[in-house]
Amino acid sequence: MTNDTMSASPVDVAPEQACPIAPVVDIVFSRWTTPILWVLNEYGRHRFVELERRITTITPKVLTERLRQLERDGLVVRTYHPEVPPRVEYEISELGRSLAPLFAALADWSINLGEVEQARLDYDARKPVRSRRT
Amino acid sequence: MTNDTMSASPVDVAPEQACPIAPVVDIVFSRWTTPILWVLNEYGRHRFVELERRITTITPKVLTERLRQLERDGLVVRTYHPEVPPRVEYEISELGRSLAPLFAALADWSINLGEVEQARLDYDARKPVRSRRT
DNA sequence: CAGCATCCGATACGATACTG
DNA sequence: CAGTATCGTATCGGATGCTG
Numbered sequence: 397m398t399n400d401t402m403s404a405s406p407v408d409v410a411p412e413q414a415c416p417i418a419p420v421v422d423i424v425f426s427r428w429t430t431p432i433l434w435v436l437n438e439y440g441r442h443r444f445v446e447l448e449r450r451i452t453t454i455t456p457k458v459l460t461e462r463l464r465q466l467e468r469d470g471l472v473v474r475t476y477h478p479e480v481p482p483r484v485e486y487e488i489s490e491l492g493r494s495l496a497p498l499f500a501a502l503a504d505w506s507i508n509l510g511e512v513e514q515a516r517l518d519y520d521a522r523k524p525v526r527s528r529r530t
Numbered sequence: 531m532t533n534d535t536m537s538a539s540p541v542d543v544a545p546e547q548a549c550p551i552a553p554v555v556d557i558v559f560s561r562w563t564t565p566i567l568w569v570l571n572e573y574g575r576h577r578f579v580e581l582e583r584r585i586t587t588i589t590p591k592v593l594t595e596r597l598r599q600l601e602r603d604g605l606v607v608r609t610y611h612p613e614v615p616p617r618v619e620y621e622i623s624e625l626g627r628s629l630a631p632l633f634a635a636l637a638d639w640s641i642n643l644g645e646v647e648q649a650r651l652d653y654d655a656r657k658p659v660r661s662r663r664t
Numbered sequence: 665c666a667g668c669a670t671c672c673g674a675t676a677c678g679a680t681a682c683t684g
Numbered sequence: 685c686a687g688t689a690t691c692g693t694a695t696c697g698g699a700t701g702c703t704g
Contacts, residue, residue, distance in 0.1 A: 415568030417636040419643055425559040427676080431549035444686050451549075455678055460687060470649025481685040482684080491645055501635040502551040509553055511625055515604025561696080578666055589698055594667060615665040616704075 423469055424495060428454055428462045433471060436488040437496060444484050471495070557603055558629060562588055562596045567605060567629060570622040578618050605629070 424433070431451050436442060442450070448459060463486060466472035471492035477483040558567070565585050570576060576584070582593060597620060600606035605626035611617040 415565045415572070416640060417568060417633055418564055420636050420640050421559050421564045423643075423646055424639075425555050430552055430555045434549040434551060456687070457679090457689095458677065461676095468650055468653040469646050470653075471646075476686095479685095482687085484686060491642060491649070494642060495639065498632075498635045498639055499551055501632045502554050505558075505629065505632055506551065506554050508625060508628060509557075512557055512603050512605075515625070516602055519602040519604075590667075591669095591699090592697060595697095610666095613665095614704095616667090618666060 423471075424498065426462075426465075428458060429466060429471075432459075432462055432466060433488065433492060433495060434499060436472060436486060437492065437499065441485050441487040444486070447486065466492075557605075558632065560596075560599070562592060563600060563605075566593075566596055566600060567622065567626060568633060570606060570620060571627065571630060571633065575619050575621040578620070581620065600626075 424430070428451070431454075432447065435447065435450050439450075444456075444459070444463075447463075448454065448456060451459070454462075463472060463474065467474045467486075471489055473487050473489045475485045475487070477485070558564070562585070565588075566581065569581065569584050573584075578590075578593070578597075581597075582588065582590060585593070588596075597606060597608065601608045601620075605623055607621050607623045609619045609621070611619070
């Protein structure tokens with residue numbers, strides 16, 4: 397739920413029953429964080445406009461919001477150089493770097509994407525049968 | 531990274547994001563899928579109401595939507611028993627079970643949640659300085 | 665019980681315009 | 685360059701009511 401600064405996620409509100417990995421998911425896999433962290437982790441330090449160009453579908457507003465969130469969570473380090481024109485660089489933090497095994501596990505699992513696609517085809521072929529009623 | 535089984539894989543549908551793990555994130559870590567998969571993976575087969583009771587903050591409508599999605603993606607198996615009253619059971623599929631290492635990696639990383647929390651406190655303590663203008 | 669249909673409010677996101 | 689501010693919209697999720 398890509399929550400901003402203060403709101404608790406709907407998973408967090410029921411900690412006694414909710415799965416323990418939900419908080420991690422909220423932090424690491426909220427809406428645009430994965431491409432940002434991935435890029436910073438894979439290709440190193442980036443200026444704002446460089447991130448914009450790499451993640452072509454993101455708007456500056458959203459990129460700013462997500463970078464702020466990641467900076468606040470300690471996953472990204474923002475460095476402001478008071479020059480003219482101004483230069484701001486973002487790099488992954490040590491904490492962010494600790495996500496590498498996670499990303500690797502994600503990448504490993506992507507071999508199953510074909511199976512997911514096949515499951516969708518099968519489901520879509522079966523579904524009309526299930527919902528047929530007239 | 532973008533591992534492709536045979537033909538055009540869904541991995542390549544969003545190359546503009548420059549993030550090969552994004553498709554996996556979309557499938558596995560979309561809105562409510564994590565608690566559902568976690569519960570089914572950890573505690574086995576569940577009826578609809580049992581899932582409702584375990585994930586206390588989810589509404590039946592959303593639970594249904596997410597279960598349909600997970601079923602379509604082949605991560606969850608739905609079994610309908612035509613009884614009175616009707617009984618429906620959900621269990622994780624073999625493909626869904628292959629997510630276990632991923633979940634384990636997530637759980638491992640949760641030891642860093644304290645550091646995230648600390649980073650937030652630090653950021654919130656510094657932030658007023660950055661935006662101070664009077 | 666297990667759901668689907670419908671309405672509705674919150675809000676995340678995109679588009680645009682404007683600053684230091 | 686690196687944002688911020690404002691606005692409109694599309695989507696998501698919650699609440700309610702109704703079926704087999």
